Amino acid sequence: MNHLDLLPIVKRLEAYHIPYALGGSGMLRYLNLIHEVNDWDLMVECPKSTLIEAIQDLDWAELPTGGHPFASPYRISIESLQIDFIGHFALHTxxxxxxxxIASFAIWDGIRLSSPEVWYIAYSLMGRTAKANLLQDYLKSNRTRVNTALIEHMLQTQGFTDELRATLSSFI
Structure with missing residues (x-):
C-alpha cells in the first residue's frame, strides 16, 4: 500500500476544511516501526454529513463503529482504497x-500525521499491547520529540488506569 494514494482524498478533506490526521498503522509505518500497512485510518473532526459530501462520488459505506472500547459516533470506509474515516475518534476508559x-506532529508527503502520543493511548485503551509497546519504546527513545503539552493535556482525562497514567507521565 502506498501512502501517496491518499493524496486525492486528503485534498478533498482540505477543500472541505475537514480537520484530519492519519493514525494507526500508517503513522506506525511513517515512524518505521512496522513495514506493512493493512489499512489507512484517517481521524476526522466534522459532522458525518460534511464528510459524506466530500466523498459523495466515491464508493463509500458506513460501518459499525465497533463494540466496547470504541465510542466514536461514526466510521466510514472506502474499501477500494482501504481507508477508514473515524469521526470524532473516541474510546471508553x-x-x-x-x-x-487530532494532534498532527508531522506531514508525510502532504499528509498530516497523528501524534504518536495519541495513538499510544488509543492502542492501550484498545488492548493492542504490541502496537502500544512499539509506541512506548519510540516515545522513550525520542524524548526530544515528545509533545509534553499534549500529554499534560491528555492526563487531565478521567478514567485512565494508574498504569496508563504513570506511563504517560514518564514521557514528560
Missing amino acids: ESDIFHLP
Whole structure:
C-alpha cells in the first residue's frame, strides 16, 4: 500500500476544511516501526454529513463503529482504497469516554500525521499491547520529540488506569 494514494482524498478533506490526521498503522509505518500497512485510518473532526459530501462520488459505506472500547459516533470506509474515516475518534476508559485529539506532529508527503502520543493511548485503551509497546519504546527513545503539552493535556482525562497514567507521565 502506498501512502501517496491518499493524496486525492486528503485534498478533498482540505477543500472541505475537514480537520484530519492519519493514525494507526500508517503513522506506525511513517515512524518505521512496522513495514506493512493493512489499512489507512484517517481521524476526522466534522459532522458525518460534511464528510459524506466530500466523498459523495466515491464508493463509500458506513460501518459499525465497533463494540466496547470504541465510542466514536461514526466510521466510514472506502474499501477500494482501504481507508477508514473515524469521526470524532473516541474510546471508553475505565469510567469515561476519551475523545482522542487530532494532534498532527508531522506531514508525510502532504499528509498530516497523528501524534504518536495519541495513538499510544488509543492502542492501550484498545488492548493492542504490541502496537502500544512499539509506541512506548519510540516515545522513550525520542524524548526530544515528545509533545509534553499534549500529554499534560491528555492526563487531565478521567478514567485512565494508574498504569496508563504513570506511563504517560514518564514521557514528560
